[in-house]
Amino acid sequence: MRALVHLALKSLWNRRFTAGLALLSITISVTLLIGVEKVRTEARSSFTQTIAGTDLVVGARSGPIQLLLYSVFRIGDATANVSWGSYQRITGHPLVAWAIPLSLGDSHRGYRVVGTTDAYFEHLRYGGNRSLALAEGVWFEDLFDATLGAEVARALGYNLGDRITLAHGTGNHSFARHDDMPFTVTGILEPTGTPVDQSIHVSLEAIEAIHLGWEGGVPIPGREVSPDEARERDLTPRAITAFLLGLQSRAAVFQVQRAINAYPDEPLSAILPGVALQQLWNLVGIAENALLVVSMFVVLAGLAGMVTMLLASLSERRREMAILRSVGARPAHVFGLLTAESALLGITGAIAGFALVYALMALGAPLVQATWGLHLAPSAPSMRELALLGMVIAGATVAGAIPAWRAYRMSLADGLSIRT
Amino acid sequence: MSSGPAVPVIELDSVRFRWHPRAPVVLAIDALAVDPGERVFIRGPSGSGKTTLLGLIGGVLTPESGHVRIQGVELGPRSASARDRLRADAIGFVFQMFNLIPYLSVLDNVLLPCRFSRQRAERAAESGDAADEARRLLLRLGLGQADIVARDVAELSVGQQQRVAVARALIGRPAIVIADEPTSALDADTRDDFLALLAEECGASGAALLFVSHDTELARRFDRTLDMRELNLALAATGAA
Numbered sequence: 001m002r003a004l005v006h007l008a009l010k011s012l013w014n015r016r017f018t019a020g021l022a023l024l025s026i027t028i029s030v031t032l033l034i035g036v037e038k039v040r041t042e043a044r045s046s047f048t049q050t051i052a053g054t055d056l057v058v059g060a061r062s063g064p065i066q067l068l069l070y071s072v073f074r075i076g077d078a079t080a081n082v083s084w085g086s087y088q089r090i091t092g093h094p095l096v097a098w099a100i101p102l103s104l105g106d107s108h109r110g111y112r113v114v115g116t117t118d119a120y121f122e123h124l125r126y127g128g129n130r131s132l133a134l135a136e137g138v139w140f141e142d143l144f145d146a147t148l149g150a151e152v153a154r155a156l157g158y159n160l161g162d163r164i165t166l167a168h169g170t171g172n173h174s175f176a177r178h179d180d181m182p183f184t185v186t187g188i189l190e191p192t193g194t195p196v197d198q199s200i201h202v203s204l205e206a207i208e209a210i211h212l213g214w215e216g217g218v219p220i221p222g223r224e225v226s227p228d229e230a231r232e233r234d235l236t237p238r239a240i241t242a243f244l245l246g247l248q249s250r251a252a253v254f255q256v257q258r259a260i261n262a263y264p265d266e267p268l269s270a271i272l273p274g275v276a277l278q279q280l281w282n283l284v285g286i287a288e289n290a291l292l293v294v295s296m297f298v299v300l301a302g303l304a305g306m307v308t309m310l311l312a313s314l315s316e317r318r319r320e321m322a323i324l325r326s327v328g329a330r331p332a333h334v335f336g337l338l339t340a341e342s343a344l345l346g347i348t349g350a351i352a353g354f355a356l357v358y359a360l361m362a363l364g365a366p367l368v369q370a371t372w373g374l375h376l377a378p379s380a381p382s383m384r385e386l387a388l389l390g391m392v393i394a395g396a397t398v399a400g401a402i403p404a405w406r407a408y409r410m411s412l413a414d415g416l417s418i419r420t
Numbered sequence: 421m422s423s424g425p426a427v428p429v430i431e432l433d434s435v436r437f438r439w440h441p442r443a444p445v446v447l448a449i450d451a452l453a454v455d456p457g458e459r460v461f462i463r464g465p466s467g468s469g470k471t472t473l474l475g476l477i478g479g480v481l482t483p484e485s486g487h488v489r490i491q492g493v494e495l496g497p498r499s500a501s502a503r504d505r506l507r508a509d510a511i512g513f514v515f516q517m518f519n520l521i522p523y524l525s526v527l528d529n530v531l532l533p534c535r536f537s538r539q540r541a542e543r544a545a546e547s548g549d550a551a552d553e554a555r556r557l558l559l560r561l562g563l564g565q566a567d568i569v570a571r572d573v574a575e576l577s578v579g580q581q582q583r584v585a586v587a588r589a590l591i592g593r594p595a596i597v598i599a600d601e602p603t604s605a606l607d608a609d610t611r612d613d614f615l616a617l618l619a620e621e622c623g624a625s626g627a628a629l630l631f632v633s634h635d636t637e638l639a640r641r642f643d644r645t646l647d648m649r650e651l652n653l654a655l656a657a658t659g660a661a
Contacts, residue, residue, distance in 0.1 A: 003536070323519065324532075326478070327532045328504060328537050330501045415480030416475060416478050417471050
């Protein structure tokens with residue numbers, strides 16, 4: 001066995017140019033396969049870690065995915081609101097530890113505005129158990145303060161002290177603007193890789209203030225309110241869009257969820273974010289599986305290239321086979337030699353491809369983080385990745401059986417007679 | 421050379437061979453015996469069945485009928501892999517040309533039989549190390565230059581390559597060395613030197629030498645000369661027809 005591996009190594013080295021090309025195709029295909037798998041799992045964990053520490057997400061009655069989409073991902077709109085009274089009553093429940101109200105519906109140049117409270121900064125968690133942090137400035141304090149997500153500040157080039165105006169509705173070019181009440185940027189958050197980066201945070205009262213005189217959904221002429229007048233008014237919100245709940249004990253989740261779903265005064269839905277995230281990912285999962293299947297086919301193509309290379313070399317190796325037979329090699333040894341060559345190519349290609357993925361990840365992680373907010377930590381290889389590598393190596397060995405079988409047949413037929 | 425009734429190292433008895441059941445018999449030998457250490461010259465032009473004969477002795481072909489014995493061991497009833505093992509243990513081959521594996525060093529080429537035959541590996545290592553034995557053989561064959569063992573075989577001249585092949589055939593002292601037209605690619609001077617060296621080294625290691633060639637001039641160095649045209653009865657029959 002050792003003798004065969006030794007021979008196989010020398011033989012491959014002797015044909016290092018063609019063997020190198022075959023190796024390259026395997027390496028690239030493995031890089032793609034493992035890269036896709038890595039990005040897939042990282043994207044998944046990044047996605048499922050968008051929100052953490054929250055026990056329940058509550059909004060007007062709707063499906064869990066819709067509620068999750070507009071409250072956490074800020075995609076789409078709520079069909080109805082939650083009344084402030086219901087919010088007050090539910091969060092007054094003794095099992096509730098904290099609550100983050102969310103008031104959505106306004107935007108600034110395509111970025112969503114979130115009306116909320118200090119609880120957002122204090123209790124929102126993502127990526128396991130990381131809390132929000134400020135890169136600059138402070139979390140909003142005044143009525144017309146705004147705290148920007150990292151991506152908003154980066155993309156729009158905002159700094160502390162800049163003044164922004166909000167637009168009514170969530171379109172990019174809304175005609176209904178809240179021009180009369182500009183906000184001052186007082187804080188910019190650290191990047192999180194979650195939708196927080198794309199949000200502009202203001203107080204609930206601010207959302208109330210900019211809609212004074214907008215009772216019909218559009219500004220009513222003659223009823224405009226100036227910022228100073230707004231400060232004098234009662235800015236207690238009448239309704240919010242959704243809220244996140246943290247409970248005293250996780251064990252109470254189902255109890256509280258049932259209570260909210262059966263809330264008598266208003267049709268509400270409470271969902272477990274983890275479950276809803278999983279459901280949502282299952283929808284997205286079809287695409288990622290397609291990607292994995294494609295990369296598996298690329299591996300097949302790589303192995304086919306290797307088989308072609310080995311088959312093409314066989315005719316010029318007939319003499320070599322006869323010499324090996326004459327010094328006592330059995331046809332099985334000839335078979336083993338060819339199989340060992342493809343297995344070696346498979347092993348080397350798998351390891352090189354794997355190393356390349358890690359090198360690319362180390363080099364590209366900052367760019368990926370900045371561009372897509374995807375956190376690519378060079379984590380230890382997962383069992384799945386090792387299993388994929390094992391499959392590539394096994395595949396190479398099995399594919400090597402094709403040229404090996406031909407060589408075996410040839411060496412049986414040729415025996416000791418040397419043909420070229 | 422040998423004293424006493426030694427068992428022949430090669431023995432063929434009423435052997436008939438054809439490539440497939442409906443093809444004509446291409447080799448028919450009633451009796452052929454080579455004693456230990458004996459040097460036999462087999463003269464045969466191409467097409468006289470000598471390749472078939474070597475295949476039968478090497479155990480890669482099996483006769484339709486009759487017996488082939490190597491060192492007294494009957495090949496017929498043995499499995500293909502047992503015959504392969506017997507060949508590895510008992511026979512060293514030297515072919516016409518391009519005898520060497522191009523991607524192995526000179527030393528690795530010489531040591532090749534030791535990788536497939538434990539017997540030969542053990543015998544080569546009797547006086548120390550198989551690699552030392554390989555170097556000793558190369559030295560005796562005039563390839564003693566220090567750097568030659570590590571060199572690429574492609575860098576050697578044809579004559580040097582053939583001598584490396586002889587070292588490979590002799591390592592681990594097999595009972596038989598079979599040389600199939602080993603001199604046809606050599607010029608007259610190197611051919612004579614090569615032949616003398618081959619005979620001498622086979623003598624030194626006690627191997628019987630079966631030398632196949634169409635060139636009768638070489639025959640005088642051998643104990644015995646056989647002519648394929650007389651040995652192979654199938655050939656005589658077709659020749660007559």
